Amino acid sequence: MLLIHCPYCDDTLPEPEFAYAGEAHIARPADPMALSDEEWKNFLFIRSNPRGTHYERWRHIHGCGRFFNAIRDTVSDKFVMTYRAGEPRPNLDALKEAAE
């Protein structure tokens, strides 16, 4: 079972407390009227779906109810870190260097 750290509650809790909410850092278009069909497709349907590092959203539905972001490896399912919604996308290389 996944153990997930909620950055708001500052607690590591089991997966059933959380709901997965898709890939993170997909910004809604600033000017939707100006988008072509191709750009709408990219926004609505195209996902990176990587075999490896994945930036994703989770929601602590049975806790604080808030959305946050996480970095997880999709092969090992191990979380690298979680961080609050609205914070910029962390630079993974910089994090690794800091850890070493």
Add this chain to the structure above:
Amino acid sequence: MTHYSAFSLLKNALSGHKNWREQWPDAQPKAEYDVIIVGAGGHGLGAAYYLAKEHGITNVAVIDKGWLGGGNTGRNTTIIRSNYLYDESAKLYDHALDLWEDLSQDLNYNVMYSKRGVMMLAHNVHDIQSFKRHIHSNRLNGVDNRWLTPEEAKEFCPPLNISKDARYPVMGAALQMRAGTARHDAVAWGYARAAAARGVDIIQNCPVIAIRRGPDGAVQGVDTAKGFIKAKKVAVSTAGNTSVVMQSAGLRMPLESYPLQALVSEPVKPVFPCVVMSNTVHAYISQSDKGELVIGSGTDQYVSYSQRGGLPLIEHTVAAICEVFPIFSRMRMLRKWGGIVDVTPDRSPILGKLPVKGLYVNCGWGTGGFKATPGAGHLLAWTVAKDEPHPINAPFTLERFTTGRLIDEAAAAAVAH
């Protein structure tokens, strides 16, 4: 290829079964092929077989990173049905069902297709309305499906609990009699043997690293762990890994990969005569010929390539089964596994040409790819051979996500997603 028959069985029995020949040779890659199929699951092997049989294209290689049939072909719950809501889907899945009928004879290989019936339980008013709508839609499309009262459902499947006090009372069921199960490994082996007999090379344990494109954008071949292999046509049939393979050709796909888990119980004597699915409690169950109860449900909630999945989902699935079939509450589970399924936003597959010359795809079958195996192989072969889609798979384009012409089986919820 040795023709399998009662006579060949008898002949080999007399010599102590020591003279059976290998079913197909393990090929090494040639420098060039007319068509390369990436992914040696049932779909990819089926496509190779139909390319050779129906289109006369035998200079074909099927390449897999592992052993053939080792991905989702060996990791599903073997359920076959075609009771989908929309016209496009009904035609697609019923085409596969037509091919299942004669597959064992066609391949000279027993795939153990068993038309034992698939029954989908209705537990509330919404289920009843939704299933009746499916039944009417199916009948208009010539797809077999009919409505059962709770008593008729109980008669068809005696272990079913139709008590009114049940937490999820059975208020009726939709039954497709033509649906059932097949032996999943035999499907891959049968296609592999029949394709190899017609000259197809099956190359196992050879990961495809990238699809190579020329300066004009057209496909040139594939880079593999065993070197570059040239081909003007490449068909990708790699299920959960499609996004990764396509990225090497510079294409981003509308797919997400999730683990889909299944589990089997210890083997017991025949107790369960059909396949039962319940969308509301979210589980499905059948009994294999070995006697194991084969149980599955929906995908895990998060994107993953781990081929394991999490235990909370197993707990939910088993709880649902025990609720509907209390007699199984003391069964012990033997093993569980996960396969990585590629899910499209509308839960319908993508099967056809791509905006890259010479590149074809068969993906997005999500949680329901096994039932489509002969149909997907047949239609992929047609599309590759003629460089245009068959009328049945013509609506299942990648372009539908741009035009908005979706085939929204996700909203129709014919299946336990």
